[in-house]
Amino acid sequence: MKLRDENKVPQIYQATLKLVRASGIAGITMQAVAKEAKIATGTLYIYFNNKESLLVGLFNECAKNSASGFFRNYDPGGPFKTGFRTIWLNILQYRISHFEEMLFIEQFFTSPYIEEATKMAVKKIFDPLRELIQRGKDEHLIKDIDSFWLLTFMTGNINEIAKRIHYFNKKLTPEIEDLNFQLCWDGIKS
Amino acid sequence: MKLRDENKVPQIYQATLKLVRASGIAGITMQAVAKEAKIATGTLYIYFNNKESLLVGLFNECAKNSASGFFRNYDPGGPFKTGFRTIWLNILQYRISHFEEMLFIEQFFTSPYIEEATKMAVKKIFDPLRELIQRGKDEHLIKDIDSFWLLTFMTGNINEIAKRIHYFNKKLTPEIEDLNFQLCWDGIKS
DNA sequence: AATATAAATGAATATTTATTCACTTATAAA
DNA sequence: TTTATAAGTGAATAAATATTCATTTATATT
Numbered sequence: 001m002k003l004r005d006e007n008k009v010p011q012i013y014q015a016t017l018k019l020v021r022a023s024g025i026a027g028i029t030m031q032a033v034a035k036e037a038k039i040a041t042g043t044l045y046i047y048f049n050n051k052e053s054l055l056v057g058l059f060n061e062c063a064k065n066s067a068s069g070f071f072r073n074y075d076p077g078g079p080f081k082t083g084f085r086t087i088w089l090n091i092l093q094y095r096i097s098h099f100e101e102m103l104f105i106e107q108f109f110t111s112p113y114i115e116e117a118t119k120m121a122v123k124k125i126f127d128p129l130r131e132l133i134q135r136g137k138d139e140h141l142i143k144d145i146d147s148f149w150l151l152t153f154m155t156g157n158i159n160e161i162a163k164r165i166h167y168f169n170k171k172l173t174p175e176i177e178d179l180n181f182q183l184c185w186d187g188i189k190s
Numbered sequence: 191m192k193l194r195d196e197n198k199v200p201q202i203y204q205a206t207l208k209l210v211r212a213s214g215i216a217g218i219t220m221q222a223v224a225k226e227a228k229i230a231t232g233t234l235y236i237y238f239n240n241k242e243s244l245l246v247g248l249f250n251e252c253a254k255n256s257a258s259g260f261f262r263n264y265d266p267g268g269p270f271k272t273g274f275r276t277i278w279l280n281i282l283q284y285r286i287s288h289f290e291e292m293l294f295i296e297q298f299f300t301s302p303y304i305e306e307a308t309k310m311a312v313k314k315i316f317d318p319l320r321e322l323i324q325r326g327k328d329e330h331l332i333k334d335i336d337s338f339w340l341l342t343f344m345t346g347n348i349n350e351i352a353k354r355i356h357y358f359n360k361k362l363t364p365e366i367e368d369l370n371f372q373l374c375w376d377g378i379k380s
Numbered sequence: 381a382a383t384a385t386a387a388a389t390g391a392a393t394a395t396t397t398a399t400t401c402a403c404t405t406a407t408a409a410a
Numbered sequence: 411t412t413t414a415t416a417a418g419t420g421a422a423t424a425a426a427t428a429t430t431c432a433t434t435t436a437t438a439t440t
Contacts, residue, residue, distance in 0.1 A: 001385035002436045008387095023302040026216040030428060040389040045429065103300060110293060112213040145369050148358075152350050153373045160346025164338070179335050183343045187377030191415035192406045198417095220398055230419040232400080241398065 009047055011037050013058050017100035025055075025107045052113055059108045059118070062101040067125045069094035076128065080136045081185075087129055088154065088181060095162035096172055102162060126151065142188045150188055157184055199237055201227050203248050207290035215245075215297045242303055249298045249308070252291040257315045259284035266318065270326045271375075277319055278344065278371060285352035286362055292352060316341065332378045340378055347374055 015036035019028050030051055034041040048054040074086050095102045105122075108114055133150050136142040142150065161180055165172055205226035209218050220241055224231040238244040264276050285292045295312075298304055323340050326332040332340065351370055355362055 001438055002387045003438075004387070021300075024215065024297060024300040026214070026218075026297070027302040028216075029426080031426095034390095041428085042390065042430075043388055046387065051428065107214060107216070107297065107300070110211075110214040110297070112217040143369075143373070145373075148354070149351075149366070149370060149373070152354050153347055153370070156348075156350025157343055157346045159350065160342050161339075164342050168338075176339070179333075180339060180343070183333070183335075183339070183377040186379075187373040189376075191408055192417045193408075194417070219396085221396095231398085232420065233418055235399065236417065 004046075008037075008039070008043070009057075011039070012044065012047060012054065013061060016054065016058055017104055020104045020107065021100045025104070025111050028055075030054075055108065055111075055113050056118075058104065059114070062098075062105050063122050063125065065098065066094060066101065066105070069098070070125065071128055074128070076132070080132070080139055080141050083132055084136065085181060085185075087132065088158070088184065089177065091155070092158050092161060092177070092180075093172070095158060096165050099162060099166050102159070126155075136188075140190055143190050153187060154184060194236075198227075198229070198233070199247075201229070202234065202237060202244065203251060206244065206248055207294055210294045210297065211290045215294070215301050218245075220244075245298065245301075245303050246308075248294065249304070252288075252295050253312055253315065255288065256284060256291065256295075259288070260315065261318055264318070266322070270322070270329055270331050273322050274326065275371060275375075277322065278348070278374065279367065281345070282348050282351060282367070282370075283362070285348060286355050289352060289356050292349070316345075326378075330380055333380050343377060344374060 012033060015033050016028065018036055019032055028051075030044055031041050033054070034044055037044075044054065048057065070087060070090050072090050074083055074090070076083065109119070130147055130151065133142070133147045137144050137147070157180070164170065170176070202223060205223050206218065208226055209222055218241075220234055221231050223244070224234055227234075234244065238247065260277060260280050262280055264273055264280070266273065299309070320337055320341065323332070323337045327334050327337070347370070354360065360366070
C-alpha cells in the first residue's frame with residue numbers, strides 16, 4: 001500500500017501561510033490552498049477533516065514553533081540584561097523570519113476558529129520571560145511596575161518592528177537591532 | 191417619495207464593526223451584518239453596491255475618524271514634550287475607545303479588499319506627528335535616530351496597550367497612562 | 381510479479397453566502 | 411387627499427466555496 005507523504009502537511013501549512021500573507025485569513029479557500037500546495041483539493045481532506053481543523057492545526061504548529069524559537073540560547077542563570085537581550089532578539093528575529101506565522105497567529109486570535117482554551121495555552125509561552133522580568137525587578141535593574149505592562153511594552157514594540165521590516169522592505173541590520181533594543185532598554189531600565 | 195434614512199449607513203457600519211470584533215473580517219457575512227443592524231439583507235444593497243464597497247466605505251470612514259481624533263487639542267506651536275504627550279495620549283485613547291475600528295483597519299490592511307493607493311493615503315495621517323518628531327530631534331530633546339523607528343517604537347507600544355486593555359479587561363487609569371507614557375518617553379529621550 | 385491497501389485526483393455535489401427582484405410600505409410633492 | 415417615487419423587505423436565485431466520492435495511481439507486502 002501507499003504510505004502517507006510526510007511532507008504533505010508542512011506543504012499544506014506553507015501554502016496556507018503564503019495565502020494569509022497575501023490576503024489574510026478572510027481570503028483563504030480550500031481550492032486556493034490546494035492550488036498553492038500543488039495538490040488536488042480532495043487530498044486536503046486526507047490530511048484534515050475540514051477547513052477548520054486545517055487552520056487549527058496550523059495555529060498549534062505555529063504556537064509550538066514560536067515557543068521554541070523565543071528561548072533559543074537563553075540561559076536563565078546568566079545576567080539579567082544578557083538574558084533579556086537574548087530573548088528580545090530571539091522574538092524579533094523569529095517574528096521577522098517567520099512573518100507569515102506571526103500574521104496568521106494574530107488574525108487567528110480574532111477569527112471564528114479560535115477557542116478560549118487555546119488563547120490561555122498560548123499565554124503560557126511567555127512564562128519564562130515573565131519570570132525573567134520579575135527577576136529584573138527584584139534586582140532593581142528595571143522599573144518596578146506591573147510585569148504586565150513591561151511585557152506589553154516589549155512585545156508591542158517587537159511586533160511593530162517586524163511588521164514594518166516587512167511592509168517597508170527594510171533589513172534588520174545589527175545597527176537597527178541595536179538602536180531598537182536601546183529604545184526598549186532605556187524605556188524599562190530603572 | 192420616501193427619503194433615504196441617514197442613520198442607516200452609520201448603523202450598518204456599527205453592525206459590521208461589532209462583527210469584526212467578535213470574529214474578524216473572515217467572519218463577516220452580509221446576512222449577519224443585516225441581522226445585527228436590524229434591517230433586511232436587501233436593504234444593504236440600497237446603500238452599498240456590494241460587500242466590497244461596504245467594507246471599503248467603512249475603512250475610509252475609520253481612517254477619516256482616526257485622523258481627526260489623533261490631533262485633537264494638539265498645538266504645533268507648543269513645547270515638544272507637551273505636544274508629544276498630547277498626541278501619544280490621543281492615539282491611545284482613540285484606539286481604546288474605538289477599538290473595533292482599530293481591529294478592522296488592521297485586518298483590512300491584510301485582506302483581499304485593500305488597494306495600494308489606500309495604503310499610501312493612510313500613511314499620510316501621521317504626517318503631523320512625523321514633523322513633530324523631527325522637531326524633537328532638531329531641539330536635541332530625543333534620540334537622533336531615524337524617525338521611522340521612533341514612530342515604530344511609539345505606535346507599536348500604543349497598539350499593544352490598546353489591545354491588552356481590551357483583551358484583559360483593564361481600565362486606562364491616569365496611573366496606567368502615566369507609567370506607559372514614562373516607558374515610551376524614557377525610551378526616546380536623549 | 382501479483383495483490384491489497386491507501387494515497388491522490390478532480391469533477392460532482394452540498395453548503396454557504398452574495399446578490400437580485402417582485403412586492404409592500406412610507407412619504408415628499410402635487 | 412392622491413399620486414409618484416424610492417425605501418424597505420425577505421424569499422428566490424446566483425455565485426462561491428466546502429466537501430464528497432468514484433476512479434486512478436503508487437507502493438508496501440506477500
